[in-house]
Ligand SMILES: Cc1cc2nc3c(=O)[nH]c(=O)nc-3n(C[C@H](O)[C@H](O)[C@H](O)COP(=O)(O)O)c2cc1C
Ligand code: SF4
Ligand code: SF4
Ligand code: SF4
């Protein structure tokens with residue numbers, strides 16, 4: 001299957017910090033085009049492209065920018081979310097190490113569009129080795145006049161700074177990320193107000209994922225119509241997928257939205273290794289767990305068929321039948337119990353109780369009432385938690401419960417508890 | 420204005436109103452735990468969630484702004500399910516020993532459980548939070564993690580309002596702890612004992628360090644047990660016993676104390692007047708002889724510890740006067756002992772204070788001589804209220820008593836020590852008359868009254884302009900002190916009180932908020948207005964003690980008994 005490389009357009013093709021090689025492949029053309037348009041026109045183009053965020057929530061990028069553009073403030077910020085904390089994803093790392101200049105270009109365009117002069121890249125604590133290449137890219141862009149004061153004689157100033165992440169999964173959540181940049185404990189803020197209104201240092205702030213931003217120059221050079229022609233009506237453009245787990249071929253691949261999950265596994269990933277396909281966890285740690293009969297689905301941001309599954313950050317974790325599904329679920333629930341920031345009651349207290357209920361069921365001591373309690377708790381956490389972590393942490397469990405119902409039921413009935 | 424529907428009722432409120440306030444306008448009280456009317460919204464407990472038509476998740480009422488046409492349900496099936504489950508989650512990690520809890524009957528969590536008629540079994544395995552140890556290390560505040568619900572109200576007041584930062588949040592998830600960093604005990608931290616965290620805590624996790632038992636046992640010991648009551652006590656004790664904020668109960672407090680078995684009841688207003696004599700004289704001496712200016716008041720022991728910890732280089736600016744409690748303590752064990760012909764060893768001296776930091780002050784080595792303590796025990800208003808209830812005294816029905824001699828009743832100047840700005844006003848009344856030799860026409864220095872964080876004024880004292888500032892709450896004190904430290908403070912005299920509002924907002928009072936505080940403050944100035952003597956130097960008991968014992972203000976004997984020294988505690992923050 002042929003990849004469609006938009007975000008990955010320069011990765012592996014150029015010396016990442018060579019402005020010359022970058023420009024030879026059309027680098028900075030998007031920025032030039034943006035600067036020749038008014039900020040509002042840039043935003044209209046982004047809105048028309050229908051591009052949605054690639055960081056997990058899938059919010060329309062143009063609308064987010066438009067909101068920040070409309071805010072009166074002495075300072076606005078563009079923050080690039082490069083925290084990439086989702087287990088089993090590393091697409092942002094590949095993008096930043098392979099094509100950092102595109103990121104600078106994108107952030108500058110965003111700054112121009114919304115009226116921000118300062119950009120920050122919040123870099124995952126585990127990626128310290130990316131600092132030098134990003135710093136070099138910033139310097140190279142500055143030296144060639146694409147970043148800094150009076151960019152290309154337009155009168156527009158924009159700078160980019162690097163910030164090291166707080167080292168916790170929750171710091172990828174946009175408001176916890178802001179707290180972390182401000183030097184506070186990485187804990188989510190309640191919303192509203194959204195960062196677009198009250199963000200970093202209480203100023204209007206655009207926060208976008210690395211992959212989201214990488215598409216921006218391509219939209220400006222290729223045009224919104226071209227971009228919209230790729231992907232599906234609901235999710236335009238392409239998506240990076242991190243294929244991992246029990247696959248013969250693993251890695252990062254870019255395909256149009258709507259690509260079939262089955263094709264990703266059996267064509268791109270060259271099939272399951274070490275056994276038969278048992279399950280796929282989609283999107284990352286908080287993604288749904290699907291069974292082998294559910295892979296005939298086109299992957300887009302949301303609204304995927306009857307399962308109501310969402311794509312999240314684009315992880316595709318393939319699990320073969322040498323695994324016990326309850327082990328898999330237990331692992332993810334442990335992860336969330338550890339990563340809950342502890343701020344709000346449903347998630348702080350709920351993640352651990354969910355895990356305990358699951359372990360009770362898994363041990364064979366569970367009853368049907370435990371299953372009911374587990375479902376109710378999951379619903380309460382989804383409805384009442386403060387941030388996306390608590391709201392979505394029950395998804396793997398609840399989806400597994402539905403998609404692997406027999407396993408749960410048989411353990412409850414005591415027939416085939418594995419021990 | 421925005422119009423929305425809450426539980427079928429249409430309400431119109433201002434744009435930006437929260438659902439919590441909008442519901443309240445519709446006559447519906449949504450339960451809250453992390454919400455505190457004086458603090459910024461935290462939205463972390465989630466007990467206040469409500470259902471909003473068209474929203475996938477439930478909305479916390481405390482943080483969600485109203486929108487035009489919103490349809491809100493505050494008690495739908497979903498809301499009840501969430502609320503109940505959240506309570507269960509809390510209870511599964513809470514000691515729930517209400518019967519043995521300081522907050523039994525006044526706890527916000529308990530009240531919610533009661534309102535919800537929570538008689539369900541908790542469906543989760545119960546594991547009590549923390550390691551089972553109570554932190555009794557601080558003489559002011561007791562901390563019991565097993566009751567903590569991680570609401571962050573204490574953190575907010577200690578960090579944002581008081582800027583002491585003794586509390587932090589550590590660990591994550593289920594292990595999250597709100598308390599001193601690195602698992603330390605409170606006494607090992609920068610905590611200055613103000614008790615504002617006690618005031619903020621909705622449950623029994625932070626409480627006043629309880630000294631009732633010792634006092635009970637001394638009441639039966641055969642020693643003479645004397646007690647002094649601070650100015651603020653008479654305006655907050657009735658409130659602590661269920662009456663309205665601002666009800667004045669001076670005479671009833673005296674009678675209640677006698678009923679409890681205290682042998683003598685003295686008025687700390689007396690030593691407040693003494694403080695004015697000493698501090699006023701000290702100030703005039705500094706003005707005349709080029710002493711360290713601005714001079715800063717020293718009656719708030721929480722403020723003193725704050726200054727010793729964070730502004731040690733400014734200690735020379737502090738008045739050397741002890742607090743009124745400290746002065747009275749020394750006077751009772753010397754002057755009064757002579758007067759009553761008692762051995763100081765045979766007098767047990769108790770004080771009733773609005774203040775938890777006074778418990779720490781009484782334990783300072785400077786507060787005693789010849790091997791005995793000046794003050795043997797400090798009770799807060801909260802503790803005294805509990806003793807009165809324990810003794811079955813019907814406080815409402817008590818007759819008015821009067822204070823014992825030889826100290827009698829204080830002046831209006833002493834009375835207003837309880838409110839921010841009061842010490843300054845009291846000092847100005849006396850200093851003016853001493854300097855000018857004239858009688859002050861208008862005694863009300865209203866510019867230093869009220870709740871503004873930092874109040875500034877300048878007065879003409881017989882041709883000399885004196886610039887003053889008044890700060891209450893340590894965040895405000897910090898602003899003033901940064902200027903003092905930088906040598907940029909254009910003041911001669913500064914009053915600082917550790918607690919927002921002054922002593923009427925002290926940590927040992929019944930639970931505060933600004934609304935209650937303004938009622939308390941009105942009461943303070945009502946008391947002042949009603950007294951025949953409103954200037955410290957006109958208090959006959961004060962005149963007598965100088966004549967008979969102390970000779971004159973700032974005399975050698977005064978220095979020995981009524982003044983003190985400070986220590987640099989900044990090592991802890993280095
Ligand atoms: C617990 C949690 C972790 C998250 N981690 C990341 C992350 O690592 N990277 C990211 O881009 N977005 C992450 N997000 C999503 C962000 O909050 C935010 O929606 C995103 O950065 C917005 O950018 P986008 O619109 O370009 O996707 C996370 C969200 C949650 C709730
Ligand atoms: S949902 Fe979890 S991670 Fe988010 S604020 Fe609540 S405790 Fe923190
Ligand atoms: S804190 Fe409240 S609910 Fe908890 S034991 Fe004390 S009174 Fe009961
Ligand atoms: S007593 Fe005051 S200083 Fe100490 S922890 Fe409480 S609020 Fe902070």
Ligand code: SF4
Pocket residue numbers: 566567568569570571572573574597619620621622624625
């Ligand atoms: S100690 Fe009290 S105020 Fe502080 S977080 Fe715990 S419950 Fe809240």
Ligand code: FES
Pocket residue numbers: 450451452453454461462463464465466467468479480481482
């Ligand atoms: S009172 Fe609203 S979340 Fe705590």
